[in-house]
Amino acid sequence: MMISAIVLSGGKARRMNGEKAFRVVNDKYLIEYTADLLNEMNIPFVIVFRNDGEKSDDTKNLEKDFFKKYRQTITWDLEGNKGPLMGILSGMRVLNAKWILVLPCDMPLISRDAINNLIKYIDIAEKEKKNCIIPMHENGYIEPLFSLYMRSSMEVLDRMLNKNSSNKNLSMRNFIEHLSPLYVDAKKIDETGRAFININTLEELKRINSKFQ
Numbered sequence: 001m002m003i004s005a006i007v008l009s010g011g012k013a014r015r016m017n018g019e020k021a022f023r024v025v026n027d028k029y030l031i032e033y034t035a036d037l038l039n040e041m042n043i044p045f046v047i048v049f050r051n052d053g054e055k056s057d058d059t060k061n062l063e064k065d066f067f068k069k070y071r072q073t074i075t076w077d078l079e080g081n082k083g084p085l086m087g088i089l090s091g092m093r094v095l096n097a098k099w100i101l102v103l104p105c106d107m108p109l110i111s112r113d114a115i116n117n118l119i120k121y122i123d124i125a126e127k128e129k130k131n132c133i134i135p136m137h138e139n140g141y142i143e144p145l146f147s148l149y150m151r152s153s154m155e156v157l158d159r160m161l162n163k164n165s166s167n168k169n170l171s172m173r174n175f176i177e178h179l180s181p182l183y184v185d186a187k188k189i190d191e192t193g194r195a196f197i198n199i200n201t202l203e204e205l206k207r208i209n210s211k212f213q
């Protein structure tokens with residue numbers, strides 16, 4: 001099964017004053033937890049960075065260094081400030097695998113098992129004619145940024161974002177409403193739930209760093 005991944009790395013990270021991907025956790029950048037794992041698993045990926053006219057030289061250099069280090073594709077949101085859907089669309093454009101794994105840049109405890117467990121559902125999804133596979137927690141909370149999408153869902157996304165050329169930010173939920181999702185119990189993906197922990201604030205960054213000590 002040919003799979004490729006999109007690592008979303010273009011959020012504003014308002015809750016931590018920006019620069020989420022290149023915040024240091026333990027001994028490396030936050031984004032590298034996802035990138036290193038994908039490399040180890042031989043899953044090709046594209047990183048989608050922000051499309052931002054005011055990007056600092058430091059940030060541009062970090063992106064350039066990242067590109068040199070990983071030799072994977074990097075790209076930028078087709079339009080800035082449109083949220084993760086624009087990131088997914090921008091990433092899908094440069095990939096041609098049948099199934100595309102969408103991941104965030106802020107889950108340092110992401111694991112090989114969690115990704116493999118998700119991938120295992122592809123056969124079922126295809127049999128049931130589902131075009132995305134989305135973990136769901138007991139309380140109904142879903143993990144659409146830790147999910148698999150068929151590349152064919154890009155057409156849906158393209159149409160949605162074109163129709164919505166105005167200002168409103170479409171949500172992941174809007175997108176999924178237009179798909180046929182296979183929801184899987186998040187416990188079947190990662191029993192401990194650790195893989196889904198994402199870092200949103202400087203406080204959380206501090207806490208995760210102390211856990212690595």
Ligand SMILES: Nc1nc2c(ncn2[C@@H]2O[C@H](COP(=O)(O)OP(=O)(O)OP(=O)(O)O)[C@@H](O)[C@H]2O)c(=O)[nH]1
Nearest residue numbers: 008009010011012013014015048083084087104105
């Ligand atoms: N390419 C791209 N990725 C995005 C965009 N918005 C969010 N993401 C990514 O989606 C993942 C989850 O983002 P959030 O934590 O919800 O949002 P954030 O913008 O990073 O942070 P907050 O501003 O604090 O909500 C992260 O990996 C983000 O980098 C976007 O507009 N474009």
Ligand SMILES: [Mg+2]
Nearest residue numbers: 106198199200
């Ligand atoms: Mg987050």
